[in-house]
Amino acid sequence: MSDRALSSPPAAPLDGEVAVDPATGRPAGRPQALVLLLSSCLAVLGAVLLAPVLPRIQDAFAGTPGVETLTPVVLTAPALVIGLTAMIAGRIVDRVGRKRLLVGALVAYAFAGTAPLWLDSLQLIVASRVLVGLTEAAIMTCCTTLLADYFSGATRERYFGLQVVFTTVAATLFFGLGGALGAQDWRTPFWLYAVSLPLAAAAAKYVWQPTPVARTTQLPPLPWRQLAAPVGVSLFGGLVFYVLIVELSFVLDGIGVESTGTIGAVSAIGSLGTAVGAFLFGRVARLGPAVTVPVAFAFSGLGLVGLGLASSVPMVVVFAVVTGFGNGLLLPALLSWALGSLTFEQRGRGTGVWTSAMFIGQFVCPLAVLGLSGAIGGLGTALAVVGALAVVAAVGVRSARPVGAAAH
Known part of the structure; x- marks a missing residue:
């Protein structure tokens, strides 16, 4: 930034x-x-x-x-x-x-x-x-x-x-x-x-x-017009981020994997992808949210589409890593976008609003996937739909070219 x-x-x-x-x-x-x-x-x-x-x-x-x-x-x-x-x-x-x-x-x-x-x-x-x-x-x-x-x-x-x-x-x-x-x-x-x-x-x-803590009774108002876009996108981002955590074991079960050891190993590999993406964020953050947020959604979305279509353990591993990598970029990119233009006196409330959006999205995630699974024919199709929506979000954010965390 x-x-x-x-x-x-x-x-x-x-x-x-x-x-x-x-x-x-x-x-x-x-x-x-x-x-x-x-x-x-x-x-x-x-x-x-x-x-x-x-x-x-x-x-x-x-x-x-x-x-x-x-x-x-x-x-x-x-x-x-x-x-x-x-x-x-x-x-x-x-x-x-x-x-x-x-x-x-x-x-x-x-x-x-x-x-x-x-x-x-x-x-x-x-x-x-x-x-x-x-x-x-x-x-x-x-x-x-x-x-x-x-x-x-x-x-x-x-x-x-x-x-x-x-x-x-x-x-x-x-x-x-x-x-x-x-x-x-x-x-x-x-x-x-x-x-x-x-x-x-x-x-x-x-x-x-x-x-020192301000002694005044009046805090400066939050710039809601600036926060609306990053917070709204973060609500969906929380849902996207949690899909891999909640649904990966069910994806593996659906292709016949019963070993908890295998499920644990694949989950750990997916988490490794998340850690790599988050670790690399500091090197790409200078590009700004107009780049980092769409790239993160694109990786997560394409990975989820792949998970929805995967029919073997190696395919699941590959797409779990792709999804995890996108997730690792997603949270810090959204956070930087939301907080980039806030002053010290606004930052605590802005962080609280962003955190609420992320965790509500995470809580809704399994319910949304369950509803999609029942409505459109199974978990694989539901994951593909969520992934496609994430790609749409990537295009939408890129088209809007948000500012507030970095210039590029």
């Missing part, structure tokens, strides 16, 4: 492409970035850690009315809550300050996340998962906002890409850990939520508020 993309100067002084701590004069660097990148992984922990133990949870509460409906909600509730509340978290970020909310949310995350270790009611466990979603909304909004506060230009784009790399690798690790720990007891994986406590301590030590 070029300096011209910022419509007004940042509130914190800059040393090159990094903000400087107003209290100590020290520039932001790897310690701050590492805390924020690792904390960003906690939302992924909530999404994938429990997937392997859902059948065990259902068995444990077999006598609970509506157990078949409530058990999947244990997994999906946090994502829905993030989608519904991240905008509120964004307003709190701009109002009370980034650091205070981040540290508090990390501490609360540990208590809400580990609560099912002691709860004997499925309804109470679902309620605790709603609280986890609230803390995740605050954590994700704070982390992304602080990355945008601390860094600018190419440095910011590189860290946005690394945020996707970290969360993608974390998803792969957490999925395996959830299965291994859940083999002993379905409650055991919940202990991992306590990892947020050392992160809270690290945030308290290394993270600093970029500028």
Whole structure:
């Protein structure tokens, strides 16, 4: 992103492409970035850690009315809550300050996340998962906002890409850990939520508020006319991004693959494609959203069309990598587009709006694919349709030639 993309100067002084701590004069660097990148992984922990133990949870509460409906909600509730509340978290970020909310949310995350270790009611466990979603909304909004506060230009784009790399690798690790720990007891994986406590301590030590919290009661309004396009596209982008994660195992099952080892290996290879795309984003971000967003949608879309038509494991692997590569470019490209023209006082709310759009898209994803599958003749056709729509989105964004993250 070029300096011209910022419509007004940042509130914190800059040393090159990094903000400087107003209290100590020290520039932001790897310690701050590492805390924020690792904390960003906690939302992924909530999404994938429990997937392997859902059948065990259902068995444990077999006598609970509506157990078949409530058990999947244990997994999906946090994502829905993030989608519904991240905008509120964004307003709190701009109002009370980034650091205070981040540290508090990390501490609360540990208590809400580990609560099912002691709860004997499925309804109470679902309620605790709603609280986890609230803390995740605050954590994700704070982390992304602080990355945008601390860094600018190419440095910011590189860290946005690394945020996707970290969360993608974390998803792969957490999925395996959830299965291994859940083999002993379905409650055991919940202990991992306590990892947020050392992160809270690290945030308290290394993270600093970029500028003093504004004491005025009136925040500057968001530029909704500028945000409408990137947020609307990000809503669809969230759906596209999640298709590979949700549906890959069903694609493999549909062509006769029954081995969980094979399914896991193909999923890991697809995740590797996502990590590569996100890692490379920093090198292509200078081209601007008019290029990066269409290219990302094009790769994801063509990959999904291929997955819908694939009839063998090698074909699935190839198109999973293509889709994953596009997904790795997609999130940081959309985020850079959305935040590129926002000022410091607007950035928390803008990040919250964008995060809400992404997570609502992710939550809707399996429902949309299921509806398409039933309406037009199977999963393969549904994936091809979603892929074709992604390609259409690529053409539409390119034709609109958005500005706001970089000039090219």
